[in-house]
Structures are given as C-alpha cells and as structure tokens.
Amino acid sequence: MSDSALTVTDLSVxxxxxxxxxxxxxxxxxxxxxxxxxxxNGAGKSTLMRSVxxxxxxxGGTVTNGTVEVLGVDVTRMxxxxxxxxxxxxxxxGRQVFPDLTVGENLAAGAYVRRYKKAExxxxxxxxxxxxxxxxxxxxRQAGYLSGGEQQMLAIGRAMMSQPSVxxxxxxxxxxxPKIVETVRDVILDINSEGxxxxxxxxxxxxxxxxxxxxxxxxxxxxxxxxPAADLRNDDEIVSxxxxxxxxxxxxxxx
Amino acid sequence: xxxxxxxxxxxxxxxxxxxxxxxxxxxxxxxxxxxxxVLVPWxxxxxxxxxxxxxxxxxxxxxxxxxxxxxxTGQISMGHAxxxxxxxxxxxxxxxxxxxxxxxWLPAAAIVSGVAGAIFAPAAVRIRGLYLAVATLGLVxxxxxxxxxxxxxxxxxxxxxxxxxxxxxxxxxxxxxxGDTQVLTLFQAWWYFALAVLLVVTVLAWNIKRSRLGRAMxxxxxxxxxxxxxxxxxxxxxVVAFGISSAFAGVSGAxxxxxxxxxxxxxxxxxxxxxxxxxxxxxxxxxxxxxxLGAFFFxxxxxxINWLAQYLPFISQDAKVDGGVTAPxxxxxxxxxxxxxxxxxxxxxLSQLCRRPFTRLRAGRQEETR
Amino acid sequence: MTLFLQLGFQGVALGMVYxxxxxxxxxxxxxxxxxxFAHGEFVAVGAYxxxxxxxxxxxxxxxxxxxxxxxxxxxxxxxxxxxxxxxxGLTTVVLATLxxxxxxxxxxxxxxxVGTKGSAGPVGSGTVEIGDVVLPLSSIATIVSSVLVLxxxxxxxxxxxxxxxxxxxxxxxxxxxxxxxxVGRMFALSWAIAAALAVVAGIFxxxxxxxxxxxxxxxALAAIPAIVIGGMDSLAGAVVGxxxxxxxxxxxxxxxxxxxxxxxxxxxxxxxxxxxxxxxPYGLFGSRGIERV
Numbered sequence: 001m002s003d004s005a006l007t008v009t010d011l012s013v014x015x016x017x018x019x020x021x022x023x024x025x026x027x028x029x030x031x032x033x034x035x036x037x038x039x040x041n042g043a044g045k046s047t048l049m050r051s052v053x054x055x056x057x058x059x060g061g062t063v064t065n066g067t068v069e070v071l072g073v074d075v076t077r078m079x080x081x082x083x084x085x086x087x088x089x090x091x092x093x094g095r096q097v098f099p100d101l102t103v104g105e106n107l108a109a110g111a112y113v114r115r116y117k118k119a120e121x122x123x124x125x126x127x128x129x130x131x132x133x134x135x136x137x138x139x140x141r142q143a144g145y146l147s148g149g150e151q152q153m154l155a156i157g158r159a160m161m162s163q164p165s166v167x168x169x170x171x172x173x174x175x176x177x178p179k180i181v182e183t184v185r186d187v188i189l190d191i192n193s194e195g196x197x198x199x200x201x202x203x204x205x206x207x208x209x210x211x212x213x214x215x216x217x218x219x220x221x222x223x224x225x226x227x228p229a230a231d232l233r234n235d236d237e238i239v240s241x242x243x244x245x246x247x248x249x250x251x252x253x254x255x
Numbered sequence: 256x257x258x259x260x261x262x263x264x265x266x267x268x269x270x271x272x273x274x275x276x277x278x279x280x281x282x283x284x285x286x287x288x289x290x291x292x293v294l295v296p297w298x299x300x301x302x303x304x305x306x307x308x309x310x311x312x313x314x315x316x317x318x319x320x321x322x323x324x325x326x327x328t329g330q331i332s333m334g335h336a337x338x339x340x341x342x343x344x345x346x347x348x349x350x351x352x353x354x355x356x357x358x359x360w361l362p363a364a365a366i367v368s369g370v371a372g373a374i375f376a377p378a379a380v381r382i383r384g385l386y387l388a389v390a391t392l393g394l395v396x397x398x399x400x401x402x403x404x405x406x407x408x409x410x411x412x413x414x415x416x417x418x419x420x421x422x423x424x425x426x427x428x429x430x431x432x433x434g435d436t437q438v439l440t441l442f443q444a445w446w447y448f449a450l451a452v453l454l455v456v457t458v459l460a461w462n463i464k465r466s467r468l469g470r471a472m473x474x475x476x477x478x479x480x481x482x483x484x485x486x487x488x489x490x491x492x493x494v495v496a497f498g499i500s501s502a503f504a505g506v507s508g509a510x511x512x513x514x515x516x517x518x519x520x521x522x523x524x525x526x527x528x529x530x531x532x533x534x535x536x537x538x539x540x541x542x543x544x545x546x547x548l549g550a551f552f553f554x555x556x557x558x559x560i561n562w563l564a565q566y567l568p569f570i571s572q573d574a575k576v577d578g579g580v581t582a583p584x585x586x587x588x589x590x591x592x593x594x595x596x597x598x599x600x601x602x603x604x605l606s607q608l609c610r611r612p613f614t615r616l617r618a619g620r621q622e623e624t625r
Numbered sequence: 626m627t628l629f630l631q632l633g634f635q636g637v638a639l640g641m642v643y644x645x646x647x648x649x650x651x652x653x654x655x656x657x658x659x660x661x662f663a664h665g666e667f668v669a670v671g672a673y674x675x676x677x678x679x680x681x682x683x684x685x686x687x688x689x690x691x692x693x694x695x696x697x698x699x700x701x702x703x704x705x706x707x708x709x710x711x712x713x714g715l716t717t718v719v720l721a722t723l724x725x726x727x728x729x730x731x732x733x734x735x736x737x738x739v740g741t742k743g744s745a746g747p748v749g750s751g752t753v754e755i756g757d758v759v760l761p762l763s764s765i766a767t768i769v770s771s772v773l774v775l776x777x778x779x780x781x782x783x784x785x786x787x788x789x790x791x792x793x794x795x796x797x798x799x800x801x802x803x804x805x806x807x808v809g810r811m812f813a814l815s816w817a818i819a820a821a822l823a824v825v826a827g828i829f830x831x832x833x834x835x836x837x838x839x840x841x842x843x844x845a846l847a848a849i850p851a852i853v854i855g856g857m858d859s860l861a862g863a864v865v866g867x868x869x870x871x872x873x874x875x876x877x878x879x880x881x882x883x884x885x886x887x888x889x890x891x892x893x894x895x896x897x898x899x900x901x902x903x904x905x906p907y908g909l910f911g912s913r914g915i916e917r918v
Contacts, residue, residue, distance in 0.1 A: 058802065081806065085805060092800060096797060096799065096803070098800060101792060
C-alpha cells in the first residue's frame with residue numbers, strides 16, 4: 001500500500017502544438033499531509049491541477065510525458081469521472097459553484113459519483129456541513145447569490161461530499177477578505193485533521209506555508225525549489241519573492 | 256482564442272520566393288478556369304448538361320453571396336431564399352410591368368435586395384449566437400407568406416412571367432441571331448450571360464475578401480468579442496456583410512427567374528435556403544472557389560444520380576406516393592450526408608480536396624529546388 | 626363566446642404540443658450546448674413510426690416502439706456528430722444538424738412516400754360537449770398527456786440524481802466534470818429526453834384534426850418562435866412560449882381567416898418572434914446574459 005496520496009512523476013504538458021506548459025514536474029503529496037504549490041502567475045500551477053484532475057483536455061492541453069498516481073493507482077489515462085471515483089476531488093479556481101442550483105443541490109452534485117443510499121447521503125452531508133455551519137442556513141439559497149466566501153465554503157464542501165482521499169484546492173483564498181481567508185484556512189486544517197490529504201495551490205504563500213508540511217515552487221513550468229514548509233518560510237528568496245516583505249522585516253510575522 | 260504559429264520561411268534559393276510563385280499559380284489557375292468556362296458551350300453538346308451548367312452558374316452567384324455572410328463573417332443565415340425572391344420580384348416587376356432593360360432591372364434587383372438585407376440585419380445581428388439563424392428562419396417563412404398572398408405581384412399560386420434578358424433587341428431565351436442565322440443557341444447565349452455576371456460578382460467578392468472590410472468580417476467570424484475589443488465595429492460589419500450577401504442573392508434570384516421565364520411563390524421556401532447553405536458548406540466555407548464549386552456540385556450531383564439510376568435496380572426514377580428510393584430523394588439524402596461528412600472530415604470543403612494534389616505538387620517542387 | 630372557448634381550448638392543446646417540442650430544443654441546448662435543427666424531423670419520425678406500428682400491436686406498444694426508434698436515432702446522431710464536432714464550435718455543429726435534417730427528411734420520404742397518411746393519435750375524432758362548447762377528444766388527450774409528461778419531467782429534474790447531474794452540467798459544464806459527472810453521458814441523456822418528447826409531440830401533432838404527413842417537420846419548426854418568445858434557455862419559457870404560439874395559430878385561423886389571404890395565422894408566430902428579437906431578445910423568461918455583441 002502506497003505511502004503517498006498523490007504522486008506526479010516527471011510530468012510534461014503541452015497546450016496546442018507548441019507551447020510547453022509543464023516540463024518534467026515531480027510532486028509528491030504524502031498521506032495525511034498538506035502540500036503547498038506556489039509560484040507566480042503563468043507558472044503552470046493551474047495546468048498541474050488540471051493534469052491531476054483530468055480537466056486538461058477541456059482547455060486544449062495534452063500530457064506528453066509522465067504519470068499521475070492517486071493512492072498508487074495510475075490515473076494518467078483516466079477520465080475525470082474515474083479519477084473522482086478513485087478518491088480525487090477538486091475545488092476549482094474561482095469557486096465555480098453551480099449558480100442555478102441551490103446550496104443543497106450543489107452538495108448533492110458533489111455526491112453524485114458515490115451513489116449513496118438515502119441514509120448514507122444524509123450522514124455524509126451532515127458531516128460535511130459540520131465544517132461549514134453557515135451553509136446550514138443557506139441550503140435552499142441559489143448558489144449564484146452567495147457571497148464569495150460562502151461560495152468558497154460551498155465549493156470545498158461540495159468537493160468533500162465524495163469523501164475524497166485527496167483534495168485539490170485551487171486558489172481558495174482568491175478574492176476573499178483576510179478574515180474569510182482565516183476561516184478558509186481553519187477549514188482546510190480541519191479537513192486535513194480528519195485524514196484527507198491536500199494539494200493546495202495558492203498565491204497567498206504566507207497562508208499556504210502556514211498550514212502545509214511541504215511546499216513546491218513552480219516557475220516557468222518547472223519545480224525550482226521544494227522542501228519542508230518551515231525551511232521555505234525561512235528561505236530569504238522565497239520570503240522576499242512571495243511573502244512580499246524583505247527578509248529582515250517580515251520573517252516570523254505569519255504562521 | 257487561436258494563435259497562429261507561422262512556419263519558418265523556406266531558405267532562399269535561385270527560385271523566386273514562395274509567395275510570388277503561389278500568386279503566379281493562382282493567376283494561372285484562374286485564367287485557365289476562365290478559358291475553360293468560355294470554351295464549355297463549344298465542348299458540351301448536350302442541352303441537358305448546358306441547362307444544368309447555367310443553373311449552376313446562377314446558383315454560384317447566390318452561393319457567393321451566402322459565402323460573404325457565412326464563410327467570411329461566420330453567421331448562419333436561413334433567409335437567403337427570401338432575398339433571392341426579392342431580387343426576382345423586383346426584376347420581374349421592372350422588366351415586365353415597367354418594361355425596363357436588363358441593365359436596369361439586374362442592378363435594381365441587387366440594390367433592392369441589398370437594402371432590404373441591410374434594413375433587416377440590425378435587428379438580428381446585435382445578438383451573439385444563433386439569433387441571426389433563427390431570425391432569418393422567420394424571415395423566409397414570412398417571405399413565403401408574402402409572395403403567396405401578394406398576388407398582384409406574384410401571380411399567386413399560379414405564378415407569373417419573369418423579366419426577359421434582351422440584348423440588341425433579342426430575348427436570349429430564343430438564342431442570339433444575326434439576321435436569319437442563329438449565332439448562339441439559347442443555352443450558349445445564356446451560358447455567356449450568366450458567366451459574365453458571375454465573373455463580375457466573383458471579382459467583387461474577391462475584392463471584398465481582400466479589403467479592410469473583408470478582414471474585419473473574418474475577425475468577427477473568428478472571435479467577435481476580441482474583434483470588438485480591437486476596435487472593429489462588429490454590428491456594423493455584420494450589417495454590411497448581410498447587405499452584400501442579400502444583394503448577391505437578389506442578382507441570383509433575378510437571373511434564375513429570367514432564365515426560367517416563369518416562376519411561382521413556392522420556389523422561395525426554406526428548402527431553397529438550405530440548398531444554398533449546402534452549396535457553401537460542401538464547397539468549403541470561406542473561399543470563393545468553394546462557393547462556385549459547391550454550386551456546381553449541387554446542381555450536377557442529382558443529374559449524376561439520375562443517370563446512375565438506370566443501372567441500379569433499387570432506384571426508380573418516378574416519384575411514388577408510398578415510398579421508394581427515387582433518384583431525387585437519394586440525391587437529397589446524399590447531399591445531407593456530404594454536408595455532415597465535409598464538416599467532420601474536411602471543413603474547408605471540396606475546394607480544399609481539390610487543392611490537395613496541387614499543394615503536394617508544390618511541396619514536391621520546393622523539395623527539388625533546395 | 627363558445628367559438629372563443631372552443632378555439633382557445635384547441636389552441637392550448639396545439640400549444641402544449643409546441644411546448645413539448647420547444648422543451649426538447651431547450652433541453653438539448655442547455656444540456657449539450659447545441660442547437661439541433663433536425664429536431665423537427667425527429668418529431669416527424671416519431672409520428673410516422675407510431676403510425677407504421679399501430680396496425681400490428683396495441684397503441685401503447687406502438688408508442689414505446691417509436692420512442693425506442695426515435696431515441697436510438699437521436700443517440701446515433703449525438704454520438705457520431707456531436708461528440709466529433711463539439712470542439713469545432715457551435716456553428717459547425719448547427720450546420721451538421723442541418724445536414725442531418727436533410728438526410729432524415731429524405732429518409733422519411735423514401736420509406737413512407739410523399740402522401741399524407743392517417744392519424745397517429747391515441748384517440749379518434751370524437752368530441753365532448755360541455756354546455757354549448759364542443760371539445761375534441763384529441764385536444765383533451767393532448768392537454769392531459771402533455772401535463773402528465775411535464776410533471777414527469779419536473780420530477781425527473783428535481784428529484785432524481787440523473788436530473789440533478791443534467792442540471793449541473795447545464796449550469797456549469799466544467800464544474801460538473803470536476804465533480805465526476807460524465808458530461809458526455811449527460812449530452813446523450815439530453816438528446817434522448819428531447820427525442821422522447823418529440824415522439825409525444827408527434828403523435829398529438831398528427832392527431833385529429835391533423836394527420837401524418839411530411840410537412841409535420843415544418844409545422845414543428847413553429848416551436849422555434851416559441852423558444853425565442855419564451856427565452857431560449859428557459860424551460861418554463863418553452864412551455865409558455867409554446868402555448869402562446871398554439872393560441873395564436875388556432876385563434877388566428879378562426880378569427881383572421883378573412884384577412885391576409887387566409888394563411889396569416891401560420892406566419893404570425895414568426896412575426897411575433899421577430900418583434901421579440903427587436904424589443905426583448907432574451908424573451909419572457911430567458912437570462913439576460915445572452916445579449917448584445
């Protein structure tokens with residue numbers, strides 16, 4: 001039985017005929033851990049997420065080399081639905097709830113692949129909602145009318161409905177007020193404490209590194225740096241590039 | 256959004272640059288085509304096939320019009336038949352009731368149809384997506400109703416006489432005579448007349464395609480959102496394209512009825528619009544040659560099937576009330592099938608299929624000169 | 626007054642038929658991002674197959690047989706055409722459906738000929754009298770059956786997991802994919818539902834006082850003004866639009882037959898459609914996002 005929840009090995013991805021988006025990327029998310037994926041815009045973070053979840057072809061991309069394994073199972077050739085059945089779930093960048101469906105229906109859509117019996121469905125929903133008490137009162141509200149923070153909670157909750165082993169979170173703090181970001185952060189920790197492994201793509205490097213055990217820096221389609229989160233937090237280069245402060249000033253402020 | 260990556264230029268050798276060579280080949284090809292077209296009436300002896308050819312030439316004019324709105328500007332129009340009808344009735348009224356010569360009624364047909372198109376268009380083209388297709392669907396049904404009901408213009412279900420083409424006092428439907436000798440049969444005379452008009456329209460279409468307007472049209476086709484952002488007046492471009500397309504349709508309709516001599520309201524239904532779309536899709540969306548090739552294919556194929564029907568036992572040549580594979584139905588089925596096949600396998604249509612041997616030739620020659 | 630009630634009732638009945646066809650259009654559009662011009666031909670196929678099977682078996686079996694044939698045809702088209710062409714853009718797909726409609730039309734004529742046939746409806750030409758008002762049984766059957774179908778559709782969409790998955794796909798295709806919903810299967814499902822609706826519409830479109838004939842497909846196209854009037858992406862709009870078009874046609878035939886050459890009522894829905902496009906392009910219930918360039 002593999003020790004790793006998610007392993008990406010030597011992955012290369014190309015959009016269309018020419019543009020190489022990822023070049024020999026290797027990433028490992030150990031079981032039960034949170035791994036942060038950082039990097040500037042256009043570095044290939046979204047591409048990597050899509051390669052893992054299977055949505056690459058929707059955007060015109062192809063895997064030219066390498067593999068993706070979830071819990072030891074090679075999913076590289078699998079369709080998205082198969083990957084979800086194998087324990088993968090994703091909260092897309094920009095939340096992407098089903099705007100015409102209610103909160104309750106959004107959650108039910110997340111549970112679709114598992115075909116729960118009625119009783120089990122209820123149980124799973126209660127468990128997911130325990131992480132998001134606010135959503136309880138919004139169950140019949142159309143998701144399109146929720147606030148950004150509420151939608152983010154819904155997106156994560158929806159992903160949890162399939163009881164995934166690996167959760168991909170793509171920029172969960174994007175566009176959210178600092179207070180809400182705090183709540184999101186706590187939710188992620190909560191979910192992780194229950195055993196779900198998490199790959200966290202974030203522009204908010206401080207938040208990501210504060211909860212991750214390990215981190216990868218992606219630049220120009222390649223992994224340029226990786227290591228334990230603690231080391232990355234203290235790495236001067238990282239701090240100045242991504243944490244937005246000069247090393248002497250900000251070190252140790254977040255975390 | 257698509258980005259085009261251009262291939263690196265071939266290394267310079269003693270031969271002239273590929274662009275110039277290509278242009279020469281195109282000019283040569285067009286010249287050869289024109290010469291061939293001029294020679295046709297002397298080579299083809301069968302009246303049947305000459306008739307088909309004339310219908311094809313006339314249809315090609317309409318197809319070119321449809322190419323402007325569909326191939327260049329990327330908008331689906333189901334209303335082409337309605338504008339062909341407007342051209343037909345305009346020309347008939349001017350040519351028969353008002354006894355005007357063809358060099359009055361033919362341009363008039365173009366102008367009236369074109370203006371009608373330009374008036375109609377703004378309502379439908381402001382909205383993205385299929386709204387033009389749907390609106391023009393309404394237009395063709397409303398048009399069909401108008402022709403049937405406006406009996407003083409259309410002659411009702413019984414139909415009416417069309418405008419004659421009179422050159423030097425001679426109605427071309429009788430051929431062209433010099434004194435007592437017939438210089439040209441009606442088919443030959445009409446072939447040249449239709450060919451002349453087609454050539455004029457083709458030159459127009461060619462110029463439009465290469466002009467700023469043409470580039471604007473293609474930008475709208477490829478991504479109208481992006482086109483708007485770059486400063487192209489999207490709505491105005493679509494309206495102009497639709498007006499031009501309708502004008503060509505009017506010319507085609509006028510010529511069609513003039514050749515037939517007599518026409519009824521039932522000709523201008525949805526089926527005619529679909530036939531025209533078929534021509535443009537099968538021939539290849541976006542190219543001049545595609546429109547013309549498609550028109551010829553569309554007119555020639557039913558006759559080929561008809562001819563084949565003699566040899567195939569299961570195809571009868573008479574229509575039956577209770578079913579049965581007839582030549583016209585089989586050919587209709589086939590053209591529907593060809594539309595689908597073209598879209599799946601070679602969206603650039605027959606004209607691209609015809610070019611393939613030439614591109615391979617050219618590529619081969621370029622290999623030699625390296 | 627009795628004339629108005631009689632015509633109104635029949636108008637609603639015809640309207641329900643248009644509503645079912647319009648629903649098919651909208652479901653295919655929302656469920657698979659396409660517009661299927663061949664839908665009218667599917668209605669025709671539905672009616673013709675029922676008629677062909679009717680003499681050999683009980684009516685309900687003939688109906689099911691037709692559903693089987695028509696749905697299979699729709700799925701065949703969807704699998705071969707749609708999947709291959711969806712990446713090439715909406716225009717290409719729509720043109721392909723146009724090609725399909727030509728093929729199916731020719732096929733219908735080859736199999737069954739150009740003549741008009743009998744009625745494909747479940748009830749004959751009988752009538753019912755309520756006071757002074759005479760109502761055709763076929764209109765009653767049409768309305769009752771259509772309402773039942775609508776209720777079934779509602780239950781399907783709101784209470785089953787397939788219905789939920791279909792709505793999710795229509796709402797946000799990529800997110801649906803990300804949740805593990807098989808979007809390809811949802812496309813097929815939307816076409817299958819539309820085809821089934823087409824068969825129901827077909828048998829009532831070919832019910833007294835109308836019959837099965839090749840022109841059914843063109844008559845079915847009147848559902849297009851219905852969806853424009855109702856809003857091209859609205860299911861409720863399809864139903865309301867359909868009823869409006871039906872009322873216009875029947876009341877128009879009754880009251881306007883002296884004006885405009887006697888066929889004005891056939892063309893009025895299209896006139897109304899053009900008006901709606903100018904004044905309020907998203908229709909009664911459509912979403913505004915579809916608007917201006």
